[in-house]
Amino acid sequence: MPESSHVDLCLIGSGSANSIPDDRFDDWSIALVEGGTFGGTCLNVGCIPTKMYVHPADLARTPEHAGPLGVDLTLDRVRWADVRDRVFGRIDPISAAGERYRAESRNIRLFRQQARFVGDARLRLDDGTEITADRFVIAAGSRVRIASADGLADTPYETSDTVMRLPELPRSMIIVGGGYVAAEFAHVFSAYGTEVTLVARGKALLRQEDAEISSRFTEAMGRRVDLRLQHTLRATRRAERGVEVDVDGPDGPATLTADVLLLATGRIPNGDRLDLDRTGVTLDDDGYVVVDEHQQTGHPGIFALGDVSSHHQLKHVANHEARVVQHNLLHPDAMIASDHRYVPHAVFSSPQVASVGLTEEQAFEQGIGYVVGQTAYASTAYGWALGETGEHVVKLLADPATGLLLGAHLIGPDASSLIQPLIQAMSFGQAAPDVARGQYWIHPAMAEVVENALLALPLDGRSAE
Ligand SMILES: Cc1cc2nc3c(=O)[nH]c(=O)nc-3n(C[C@H](O)[C@H](O)[C@H](O)COP(=O)(O)OP(=O)(O)OC[C@H]3O[C@@H](n4cnc5c(N)ncnc54)[C@H](O)[C@@H]3O)c2cc1C
Numbered sequence: 001m002p003e004s005s006h007v008d009l010c011l012i013g014s015g016s017a018n019s020i021p022d023d024r025f026d027d028w029s030i031a032l033v034e035g036g037t038f039g040g041t042c043l044n045v046g047c048i049p050t051k052m053y054v055h056p057a058d059l060a061r062t063p064e065h066a067g068p069l070g071v072d073l074t075l076d077r078v079r080w081a082d083v084r085d086r087v088f089g090r091i092d093p094i095s096a097a098g099e100r101y102r103a104e105s106r107n108i109r110l111f112r113q114q115a116r117f118v119g120d121a122r123l124r125l126d127d128g129t130e131i132t133a134d135r136f137v138i139a140a141g142s143r144v145r146i147a148s149a150d151g152l153a154d155t156p157y158e159t160s161d162t163v164m165r166l167p168e169l170p171r172s173m174i175i176v177g178g179g180y181v182a183a184e185f186a187h188v189f190s191a192y193g194t195e196v197t198l199v200a201r202g203k204a205l206l207r208q209e210d211a212e213i214s215s216r217f218t219e220a221m222g223r224r225v226d227l228r229l230q231h232t233l234r235a236t237r238r239a240e241r242g243v244e245v246d247v248d249g250p251d252g253p254a255t256l257t258a259d260v261l262l263l264a265t266g267r268i269p270n271g272d273r274l275d276l277d278r279t280g281v282t283l284d285d286d287g288y289v290v291v292d293e294h295q296q297t298g299h300p301g302i303f304a305l306g307d308v309s310s311h312h313q314l315k316h317v318a319n320h321e322a323r324v325v326q327h328n329l330l331h332p333d334a335m336i337a338s339d340h341r342y343v344p345h346a347v348f349s350s351p352q353v354a355s356v357g358l359t360e361e362q363a364f365e366q367g368i369g370y371v372v373g374q375t376a377y378a379s380t381a382y383g384w385a386l387g388e389t390g391e392h393v394v395k396l397l398a399d400p401a402t403g404l405l406l407g408a409h410l411i412g413p414d415a416s417s418l419i420q421p422l423i424q425a426m427s428f429g430q431a432a433p434d435v436a437r438g439q440y441w442i443h444p445a446m447a448e449v450v451e452n453a454l455l456a457l458p459l460d461g462r463s464a465e
């Protein structure tokens with residue numbers, strides 16, 4: 001007969017929720033339910049392995065960047081199997097050790113199954129085990145969205161879940177999508193030597209970015225891959241070697257062939273697979289669990305965090321929300337709110353892109369007054385050292401009345417790190433002139449491009465005070 005148990009806390013998902021139980025929860029009885037690979041998306045198939053593929057890709061492009069500076073280098077080859085085995089030789093043991101640690105813990109019981117709600121605060125696992133709990137945390141993440149195309153069911157294809165474990169480096173690859181995943185893998189595989197065709201239905205790549213950044217990125221990627229913008233996927237089929245893909249573009253239909261097809265067409269939150277209506281938890285129109293500022297769902301004592309409830313679908317957001325939920329579980333009478341005011345993101349492609357706050361288009365559409373300050377990497381001393389030619393920029397938007405930053409958008413080397421003082425300025429309400437002149441900027445570091453963009457804002461030295 002299937003067992004049933006009652007616990008103080010039930011966590012659904014071992015990604016970000018796994019960081020919640022620390023020694024303050026030692027006297028809580030906890031159930032941790034995980035139906036997939038222990039550790040979730042970021043560790044196993046997301047942020048961490050992808051960036052471990054991006055760094056070797058950056059290295060593989062060194063000869064391209066060194067030549068114009070007078071250093072002739074050649075790339076012999078990328079040893080795919082060694083790259084892959086380094087990545088998963090590092091990650092798989094971390095996942096296994098994390099699982100072992102939880103499985104052996106005194107007060108936490110690990111259930112390695114899929115779960116669904118079958119009643120009010122009542123969860124059923126695949127083997128029939130039922131768990132009731134005083135509090136639940138739904139941290140079930142998201143899954144790959146598969147684009148539809150005739151014949152896809154009979155065509156071999158990869159997604160971000162599988163492509164990093166390919167047995168060998170493909171000679172050619174068709175990537176469908178124009179967002180984060182497509183941008184990062186187009187960089188990785190083209191740098192490794194794969195012939196990449198990138199099929200995107202929009203007029204540009206990374207269309208959620210500020211239009212100027214998206215357009216600069218599209219232009220740069222267009223020089224590296226066979227870029228098919230405004231193309232839709234119609235049909236796919238298995239070919240003698242690899243796949244054939246029929247697409248429709250502005251010049252009519254075309255058939256593309258490649259060894260491998262990679263679908264990078266977004267992610268769907270997993271709330272739809274939990275029968276949440278049985279426990280009074282609602283989903284919004286896009287399928288995300290609805291939570292309040294305390295990360296609490298409509299059902300008191302049931303919290304949600306991360307990709308299952310956050311439109312951002314970013315690990316640093318899931319981590320922040322996990323800290324908020326952790327506090328609110330421990331201090332139900334003094335709950336704290338999540339801070340989603342200035343959520344940054346970066347695309348680890350080449351060039352890198354990083355952004356926080358409003359794009360110029362959003363500021364315009366929302367009728368918010370703004371001024372723009374923009375500086376090219378090429379105009380700073382370290383930009384000269386790098387041989388920058390003007391395509392990489394820092395673009396800032398600020399409120400002309402207060403000098404407070406409204407948005408920051410970077411494209412170029414180390415954009416994901418260079419943006420941090422701008423995230424800090426926005427988070428702590430520091431006005432642009434104060435950030436520019438209230439501290440030293442190391443000369444001649446690349447960060448001077450940020451200083452110069454702050455100084456380029458037409459603000460007459462205005463500060464928030
Ligand atoms: C290729 C890729 C690259 C990425 N790169 C970055 C990046 O560079 N930076 C960044 O900030 N973000 C990145 N992300 C996004 C980031 O990985 C996610 O935002 C983050 O991992 C979400 O964490 P989570 O805890 O919400 O969900 P997850 O880590 O996905 O955890 C959810 C867990 O719940 C389990 N589960 C789901 N349903 C059930 C069920 N019914 N029963 C039992 N268990 C269940 C799943 O198996 C999973 O292990 C990337 C994502 C991808 C796909």
Ligand SMILES: NC(=O)c1ccc[n+]([C@@H]2O[C@H](COP(=O)([O-])OP(=O)(O)OC[C@H]3O[C@@H](n4cnc5c(N)ncnc54)[C@H](O)[C@@H]3O)[C@@H](O)[C@H]2O)c1
Nearest residue numbers: 147177178179180181182264265266267312313346347348
């Ligand atoms: N560096 C990072 O932080 C990072 C990296 C990778 C992934 N992620 C996270 O993972 C999520 C998923 O990434 P993603 O790139 O898959 O999603 P995305 O939402 O960034 O991009 C999806 C792309 O697929 C296209 N698309 C959707 N349906 C399509 C269809 N039927 N036919 C053709 N094209 C279609 C969209 O137009 C878009 O260009 C991101 O939203 C992001 O939150 C983050």
